[in-house]
Amino acid sequence: MILLVRAVLVGILLAGCVSFSHRYPTRPPEGRSAAEVARDERECEAYAEAQAKGKSDHYRYCMIGRGYTANVDMDHLGWTIGIVQTRPHEVAVVARDMEFCDYRADNTKTGDVVPPLTPEQERSLGGQAFAAWAMAVPGLAYQQRPNASRMLVACLVERGYVITPWVQFSGR
Secondary structure, eight states: OHHHHHHHHHHHHHHHHSOHHHHSOEEOOTTOOHHHHHHHHHHHHHHHHTSSSOHHHHHHHHHHHTTOEEEEEETTTTEEEEEEESSOOOHHHHHHHHHHHHHHHHTOOTTSOOOOOOHHHHHHHHTOOOSGGGTTSTTHHHHHOHHHHHHHHHHHHHTTEEEEOOOOOOOO
16 A cells, blocks of 8 residues: 555656646647747746646647647536637737636527537537547537537637647657
8 A cells, every 4th residue: 555655656746747748749830840849848838837827728828829739628618629729829818718718618508599510610529539538439528518519619719719639649
């Protein structure tokens, strides 16, 4: 039992030493050189470390603000989705937009009028394994809360983002 507790504590300590770029993979925009990616990762890690709370979220918001695709946790909905911007945003705006759209979607009522999804948006949502509890069935969360899903997409598009396939963990 004591060995198990020690192993868990060592694992927690070691996890704290791994950089954000290793724990939260992103996908760079086309044409970004390896040197530019490394610089962006360093600068966004420094930015995230300077934040009082939500460091991992701020790292991903920073990378999105630089044009990368990142997996974003929608805490109110309980989903994680791939996001990329369609127009430039400052990091603080990305953070505000993600929180606002998450909250707005989570509070969508059944009777709310929400624009329908395009076939492309439907495919993007349907291919995502949103919630940890739904990972065995991609798109299950979307199917269980269709109005929330449509509101999330509409809100993100309105603010200059799209849902895209998850960034796969490379295991670096």
